[in-house]
Amino acid sequence: MKASIIQTFENFKSNPTLVQSITNYVVMNNTANALLAIGASPIMAHAHEEMSDMSQIIHSLVINIGTLDAYWVESMQKAASFANNNHKPWVLDPVGAGASAYRNDVLGRLLSQHPTVIRGNASEIMALAKESINSKGVDSSNSSDEAVSAAKLLSKAYGAVVCVSGEIDYVIEGERMASIGNGNSLMSKVTGMGCTATAIIGAILGGQKDAFLATLTAMAVMGVAGEMAYEKAVGPGTLQLHFYDALYELTPDVLERSIKLGSHA
Amino acid sequence: MKASIIQTFENFKSNPTLVQSITNYVVMNNTANALLAIGASPIMAHAHEEMSDMSQIIHSLVINIGTLDAYWVESMQKAASFANNNHKPWVLDPVGAGASAYRNDVLGRLLSQHPTVIRGNASEIMALAKESINSKGVDSSNSSDEAVSAAKLLSKAYGAVVCVSGEIDYVIEGERMASIGNGNSLMSKVTGMGCTATAIIGAILGGQKDAFLATLTAMAVMGVAGEMAYEKAVGPGTLQLHFYDALYELTPDVLERSIKLGSHA
Amino acid sequence: MKASIIQTFENFKSNPTLVQSITNYVVMNNTANALLAIGASPIMAHAHEEMSDMSQIIHSLVINIGTLDAYWVESMQKAASFANNNHKPWVLDPVGAGASAYRNDVLGRLLSQHPTVIRGNASEIMALAKESINSKGVDSSNSSDEAVSAAKLLSKAYGAVVCVSGEIDYVIEGERMASIGNGNSLMSKVTGMGCTATAIIGAILGGQKDAFLATLTAMAVMGVAGEMAYEKAVGPGTLQLHFYDALYELTPDVLERSIKLGSHA
Numbered sequence: 001m002k003a004s005i006i007q008t009f010e011n012f013k014s015n016p017t018l019v020q021s022i023t024n025y026v027v028m029n030n031t032a033n034a035l036l037a038i039g040a041s042p043i044m045a046h047a048h049e050e051m052s053d054m055s056q057i058i059h060s061l062v063i064n065i066g067t068l069d070a071y072w073v074e075s076m077q078k079a080a081s082f083a084n085n086n087h088k089p090w091v092l093d094p095v096g097a098g099a100s101a102y103r104n105d106v107l108g109r110l111l112s113q114h115p116t117v118i119r120g121n122a123s124e125i126m127a128l129a130k131e132s133i134n135s136k137g138v139d140s141s142n143s144s145d146e147a148v149s150a151a152k153l154l155s156k157a158y159g160a161v162v163c164v165s166g167e168i169d170y171v172i173e174g175e176r177m178a179s180i181g182n183g184n185s186l187m188s189k190v191t192g193m194g195c196t197a198t199a200i201i202g203a204i205l206g207g208q209k210d211a212f213l214a215t216l217t218a219m220a221v222m223g224v225a226g227e228m229a230y231e232k233a234v235g236p237g238t239l240q241l242h243f244y245d246a247l248y249e250l251t252p253d254v255l256e257r258s259i260k261l262g263s264h265a
Numbered sequence: 266m267k268a269s270i271i272q273t274f275e276n277f278k279s280n281p282t283l284v285q286s287i288t289n290y291v292v293m294n295n296t297a298n299a300l301l302a303i304g305a306s307p308i309m310a311h312a313h314e315e316m317s318d319m320s321q322i323i324h325s326l327v328i329n330i331g332t333l334d335a336y337w338v339e340s341m342q343k344a345a346s347f348a349n350n351n352h353k354p355w356v357l358d359p360v361g362a363g364a365s366a367y368r369n370d371v372l373g374r375l376l377s378q379h380p381t382v383i384r385g386n387a388s389e390i391m392a393l394a395k396e397s398i399n400s401k402g403v404d405s406s407n408s409s410d411e412a413v414s415a416a417k418l419l420s421k422a423y424g425a426v427v428c429v430s431g432e433i434d435y436v437i438e439g440e441r442m443a444s445i446g447n448g449n450s451l452m453s454k455v456t457g458m459g460c461t462a463t464a465i466i467g468a469i470l471g472g473q474k475d476a477f478l479a480t481l482t483a484m485a486v487m488g489v490a491g492e493m494a495y496e497k498a499v500g501p502g503t504l505q506l507h508f509y510d511a512l513y514e515l516t517p518d519v520l521e522r523s524i525k526l527g528s529h530a
Numbered sequence: 531m532k533a534s535i536i537q538t539f540e541n542f543k544s545n546p547t548l549v550q551s552i553t554n555y556v557v558m559n560n561t562a563n564a565l566l567a568i569g570a571s572p573i574m575a576h577a578h579e580e581m582s583d584m585s586q587i588i589h590s591l592v593i594n595i596g597t598l599d600a601y602w603v604e605s606m607q608k609a610a611s612f613a614n615n616n617h618k619p620w621v622l623d624p625v626g627a628g629a630s631a632y633r634n635d636v637l638g639r640l641l642s643q644h645p646t647v648i649r650g651n652a653s654e655i656m657a658l659a660k661e662s663i664n665s666k667g668v669d670s671s672n673s674s675d676e677a678v679s680a681a682k683l684l685s686k687a688y689g690a691v692v693c694v695s696g697e698i699d700y701v702i703e704g705e706r707m708a709s710i711g712n713g714n715s716l717m718s719k720v721t722g723m724g725c726t727a728t729a730i731i732g733a734i735l736g737g738q739k740d741a742f743l744a745t746l747t748a749m750a751v752m753g754v755a756g757e758m759a760y761e762k763a764v765g766p767g768t769l770q771l772h773f774y775d776a777l778y779e780l781t782p783d784v785l786e787r788s789i790k791l792g793s794h795a
Contacts, residue, residue, distance in 0.1 A: 026293045026309050028556045028597075032721035037766050042721070043626070044556050047599040053630035067293075069312040069336070071599070096308070100318035189513060191297035191307070235510030236302050244767030248719060291558045291574050332558075334577040334601070361573070365583035454778060456562035456572070501567050502774030 001178060001216075002261050008208050008217040010252045013039055017059035017206030021199060022046050022076050024066025024095065027192030030240075031062075031199040037247035038221070040203035046075040055082035059206030061090035062199055063115070065106060073106050080113040089116035089205045092160075093198040098127025108132055111158055116211050118154065119163040119198045122147035129154045144168065148177070161211045165197055168262070169219040173212040180216065181260035182223025189236040190243070197222045216261075224258045225250055266443060266481075267526050273473050273482040275517045278304055282324035282471030286464060287311050287341050289331025289360065292457030295505075296327075296464040302512035303486070305468035311340040320347035324471030326355035327464055328380070330371060338371050345378040354381035354470045354479075357425075358463040363392025373397055376423055381476050383419065384428040384463045387412035394419045409433065413442070426476045430462055433527070434484040438477040445481065446525035447488025454501040455508070462487045481526075489523040490515055531708060531746070532791050538738050538747040540782045543569055547589035547736030551729060552576050552606050554596025554625065557722030560770075561592075561729040567777035568751070570733035576605040585612035589736030591620035592729050593645070595636060603636050610643040619646035619735045622690075623728040628657025638662055641688055646741050648684065649693040649728045652677035659684045674698065678707070691741045695727055698792070699749040703742040710746065711790035712753025719766040720773070727752045746791075754788040755780055 016039040023031055028044055035042040045054050048071075055061070061083045063076045083090045092115035094107050104127070111118075111132050120128065122144060129150035144166065151162040151172045164170045169180040187193045201218040208214040226239075228246035233239035281304040288296055293309055300307040310319050313336075320326070326348045328341045348355045357380035359372050369392070376383075376397050385393065387409060394415035409431065416427040416437045429435045434445040452458045466483040473479035491504075493511035498504035546569040553561055558574055565572040575584050578601075585591070591613045593606045613620045622645035624637050634657070641648075641662050650658065652674060659680035674696065681692040681702045694700045699710040717723045731748040738744040756769075758776035763769035 024309070025290050025555050026297050026307075029294055029559055029721060032556050033766065033770075036719045036721055042556075043629070044554070044597050045626070045630070046597065047632055049600075049632035050630035053632070057629065067309050067311065070314075096310070099308070099322065100310070100315035102312055102314035102318070189301045191294060191301055234507075235513035236298065237506035237509030237513075240298075240509075241506055241767035241771055242764075244770075245765030248765035248767075289574065290555050291562050291572075294559055332574050332576065335579075361575070364573070364587065365575070365580035367577055367579035367583070454566045456559060456566055499772075500775030500778035501563065502771035502778075505563075505774075506771055 002259060004213055005217045005220055005259065006252050006256045008204065008213055009221065009255055012204050012207050015207050016040050017203050018043060018057060019060050019062060019199065019202045019206060020045060020054050020058045020079065021062040022072065022079055023062060023064035023195060026066060027195040030192040031196050033244050034196045034247055035199055035203055037244045038200060038203060046072060048075060048078055051075060051078040052082055055079065055086050055088060058088060060088055060202045062202040063090060063110065064093035064095055064195055064198060065103065066095035066195065068106060076110060077113065080110060084113065089211060091115060091117040091119060091198050091202045091205060093195055094118065094120045094124050094128050097124040098131065104131040114158055115160050117161045117163065117201055117205060117215050119165060119201055121194060122164055122166055125154065125162065125164045126150045133157050148172065161215050163215050163219060165194060165219065169223065171212060171216045171219060176212060177264040178216055179262035179264065180219045180223050181262060182220060182258065183226045184230045186230060186233065186236060186239050187226045190240045220255060220259045221250060224255055227258065267524060269478055270482045270485055270524065271517050271521045273469065273478055274486065274520055277469050277472050280472050281305050282468050283308060283322060284325050284327060284464065284467045284471060285310060285319050285323045285344065286327040287337065287344055288327060288329035288460060291331060292460040295457040296461050298509050299461045299512055300464055300468055302509045303465060303468060311337060313340060313343060316340060316343040317347055320344065320351050320353060323353060325353055325467045327467040328355060328375065329358035329360055329460055329463060330368065331360035331460065333371060341375060342378065345375060349378065354476060356380060356382040356384060356463050356467045356470060358460055359383065359385045359389050359393050362389040363396065369396040379423055380425050382426045382428065382466055382470060382480050384430060384466055386459060387429055387431055390419065390427065390429045391415045398422050413437065426480050428480050428484060430459060430484065434488065436477060436481045436484060441477060442529040443481055444527035444529065445484045445488050446527060447485060447523065448491045449495045451495060451498065451501060451504050452491045455505045485520060485524045486515060489520055492523065532789060534743055535747045535750055535789065536782050536786045538734065538743055539751065539785055542734050542737050545737050546570050547733050548573060548587060549590050549592060549729065549732045549736060550575060550584050550588045550609065551592040552602065552609055553592060553594035553725060556596060557725040560722040561726050563774050564726045564777055565729055565733055567774045568730060568733060576602060578605060578608055581605060581608040582612055585609065585616050585618060588618060590618055590732045592732035593620060593640065594623035594625055594725055594728060595633065596625035596725065598636060606640060607643065610640065614643065619741060621645060621647040621649060621728050621732045621735060623725055624648065624650045624654050624658050627654040634661040644688055645690050647691045647693065647731055647735060647745050649695060649731055651724060652694055652696055655684065655692065655694045656680045663687050678702065691745050693745050693749060695724060695749065699753065701742060701746045701749060706742060707794040708746050709792035709794065710749045710753050711792060712750060712788065713756045714760045716760060716763065716766060716769050717756045720770045750785060750789045751780060754785055757788065
């Protein structure tokens, strides 16, 4: 698995991708900078009139509902539909799942369009499973085990790779599971680090058909770059900028030496 | 007063707040980062459909009209209305008051919903008083004294705490007034520092019923963090990132040693 | 020419301008920070209701279509129309020209309103010329020579100064042409550096009637500040913040010593 991850990252660096992001206002700048730093090209476009044309030229699509409203939700649905028709993979970031009935309703509609990958934190993944599958086995507690169970249910129900990010990042596809133990807690004090992870998943997914492997590679890249940045950071402000530098500098060799990959039966 | 400020900050650090921000596109990233750095949790949401649900889970609300348009103005009015019904305090940042008739009209409507706190610079506070109270005593000159007079009129007319930020930050509630002399002029060369002050007021206001004390505490935190950042900064770019680090590192002890509190009869 | 550039920059520093930006969500924070750092004042406003009032108080207008949609396009058209009526110069940044039919259509409408200056990269300028003039001489290849030819055609067709930015920045007005050789390739790994160049053009254009000279001065400022930042940067994250510091610190003397001006017959 580790060799496949390094190979996936090498392939990405040799064949950088063009990623359309329909994301929230708070993190647009972050995620565009992260995509550029890693070598990908971001397109931020949401006008209904151009969703079809954009879908032709991209390698992958990122949908993040953070600052949703009716117009943007329609953009997301159109973009997902064109992505499916054009066989472009797409990632869903269910920001704030469970925080409002409207979010839950929109997420239900997007799930029904079958995202290739879903990435959220534990509480978002649990809320998503609870609302969309209405499983009694998924409650609102925040433990990792519950989130992993929710992710497995979601993955099976929608045929998606599901990533639960946190201290340990879990990547799940049906019964298949792996984990990444890189990163640090200061990253949670910088806005949009989760959204950036989703963007990096999108970037690597654009050139790797195995979505499980692409997601695992992206989470390893995030975690290792976060560790590199942490060595130079004093607080969240300095962490953020060193993080972009680290994404820019990260090589397959460093990734190979630093990755903390967990295997799961 | 100084002891009450330190106590307020300690209480906030032990009981961090969840703050909804309906703010302008330019500063969303800044203010989310500032809220995270100080220990609060930001929610950026503006869809009409979720204003009611969001109001249930938040401690306080920030409304900033910087990049307003009709849809967002309706979001602001709904959110303010739900905040009032749910007894959640809210802060109004009247960005660009006086720059257009539309802004003045919108501000008049938001003032009529009785914000808990209003924070602006001298010219914004004067424009707000002039337009909304039509006072002859408030002209368009930019002096601190005029702004303080305008703030007193506004405070009495709307029952709000009013903060005039600048070289000296004045906090006013009726005849009650105090001031903070921390900060530095380089902060004005970083976009959104005023908006960030408003966000920090929101954060502390979410856990402190005395809005005058919450506002004074927030302005002290801003000013002292700005001074800590200035020591490491070369220009506005480095100031901004060290500012987030400083917000993250700031302790009640450092605040107590550094605060420059002015008392006013 | 060099003396005129330095004089233009000195005049700007003595008479800073107020610049309205209708720009994309990704770069609003960047461009506001760049304008503040150089000494200008940014206004980010797009509500239809206030386009007329804003046009009264500004020195210049920047229109950037990066994250366009129907509402924002109408804001841009209104703002351009008021700018023309009020004799305020304006700059067009045709982000993503050629990427969708919708973008091309909107750009055609904005070109018909006669921007004072147009700035884009080689592929955007070529796409713009191809779509709007339908010239056989302009193909979709990416060479500098082709882009310069496209820029000349555009300049003649619309009476605008056209800037093609890249490793060498070309500024063209009919047959008049000059170039700036400052800057570095790491700048392309920071999102919004092109949009920032457009904002700086707007800032200097607000106080300099010779739009060719204003554009050339702005591109020199960008390139020299980029070089100053590069000396302190490790990667794109650190480059961005040192870039704001450099804009803040840049003096006419440093500009004069560092500028790499090319002359063209």
